[in-house]
Amino acid sequence: MDVTIRLARPREAAIVHRILMEAYAGYRGRIVPPLKVFESTPLTIAADIRARRHAHALAFVGDEPVGTVRCTPWRSPNGQLRWTLSRLAVLPEFQGEAIGARLMDWMEERARRAGVKQLRGHVRTALPFLVRFYQKLGFRVIGYRSCPGHPRYLTVIGKHLV
Numbered sequence: 001m002d003v004t005i006r007l008a009r010p011r012e013a014a015i016v017h018r019i020l021m022e023a024y025a026g027y028r029g030r031i032v033p034p035l036k037v038f039e040s041t042p043l044t045i046a047a048d049i050r051a052r053r054h055a056h057a058l059a060f061v062g063d064e065p066v067g068t069v070r071c072t073p074w075r076s077p078n079g080q081l082r083w084t085l086s087r088l089a090v091l092p093e094f095q096g097e098a099i100g101a102r103l104m105d106w107m108e109e110r111a112r113r114a115g116v117k118q119l120r121g122h123v124r125t126a127l128p129f130l131v132r133f134y135q136k137l138g139f140r141v142i143g144y145r146s147c148p149g150h151p152r153y154l155t156v157i158g159k160h161l162v
Contacts, residue, residue: 001061001097005106008056008068013046016056019068023089031124033150037087057107059090059099066094069103073116082118083111104137112161119161122154131155 008016017040024037048054059067067090074082085107090099111119122145123130131141134157145154 001099003059003061003066003099003102005057005059005103008049008058010046010049012058012065013049013056014042015065016045016058016068017042019058019065019091020087020089022091023067023095031126033147033153035124056087057103059103059106061094061099066091067099067103069100069107071107071110080118081114081116082120083107083116084120084122086121100133101137104134108159108161117161119159121157123157125152125155131157 020037020040024035027035028038045054045056049056053072055071055073057069057071058065068087069085069089070087072084072086074084076082085104088100088103090097090103108119119139120142121134121139123134125131125144135141137159139157139159141155142158143156144152145156146152
């Protein structure tokens with residue numbers, strides 16, 4: 001399957017949003033606390049892209065957008081650059097075709113070229129198959145996050161880039 005990947009433009013925010021909503025639809029009302037992805041809108045996604053708070057990659061099969069992943073850059077007090085990758089989503093009819101792995105590999109290559117030393121992500125602990133997916137891509141569990149009433153609801157994953 002021929003897959004191309006590039007960064008989304010602000011005018012493509014509705015496409016990113018549609019992919020997110022379709023890919024995450026099965027988790028609506030089933031994950032506690034609720035996934036924050038459902039709070040996003042095309043307007044908030046476009047604003048984030050314009051302000052460079054988050055970048056969103058889009059994966060295409062032919063001309064059809066089928067997947068996305070979000071990148072949030074962060075610089076530590078000592079100046080080290082880290083990217084947090086989140087909201088990996090592939091349209092249900094394209095899941096199982098390694099598009100998610102291709103999106104992650106594409107972001108990792110961009111990170112290496114940008115001098116990023118570490119990638120991070122947060123995965124819902126209630127979805128262990130996702131933790132295993134990231135572990136196959138070389139990520140390791142580095143901790144957990146909690147909030148009141150929800151201990152260890154997020155698994156923090158990370159990958160050092162050499």
